[in-house]
Amino acid sequence: MTTDDAQGRTLEPSALKALAHPLRVRIYDLLSERGPQTASSLAALIGETSGATSYHLRALAAHDLIREVPERGTARERWWDRPRGRITMPGPAEAMSPSNRAAAQIVTTEFLRLRHQTLMDYINRPDSEQPEGWKDAGLIMTTMLDITPEQMAELRQELTAVVDAAVERYRGQESLPGTRRVSLRAEVFDLPAANSRGMLNQE
Incomplete structure (x- = not known):
């Protein structure tokens, strides 16, 4: 799983377990894809309540998987972003404890599910929604x-x-x-x- 930096982080077991929730993986993926978001904007994108997204944002932040963007925040709304960099699963899987292996499987499966969905959305995007110059740019x-x-x-x-x-x-x-x-x-x-x-x- 990569983002936009050559520097990377191998997730320690506690961070891996914190990420091992489909909604948290989705939030993490959206922050990678769309940049800084609030609990409210993420809730609108995901179809959840802002209370739920706020809870999961705090859980991710507790393990430095995401960070607050204080210069964009207000007294009522906090903005969150994810650090640049590649993340990798601790491995090999055979060396993990059963609980860590289960967490890695949840995270990997959800990332790949979202990855496939993004690809299918691109393939099925109507021509009318393709910006000028981008229609034949992909591969x-x-x-x-x-x-x-x-x-x-x-x-x-x-x-x-x-x-x-x-x-x-x-x-x-x-x-x-x-x-x-x-x-x-x-x-x-x-x-x-x-x-x-x-x-x-x-x-």
């Missing part, structure tokens, strides 16, 4: 490779370097005219055991 691509674990690790490093370079290149542009926040996704993982023809190995 959805899947390919299959036959490689070794060492080659996949090398490819992972190359893709990470490309993403990190883009983060540095476009850092600080959020207020420039014509910019929009975009989702940049890179995935590389092994498929179930298969022979060279791509059929499942029956042995």
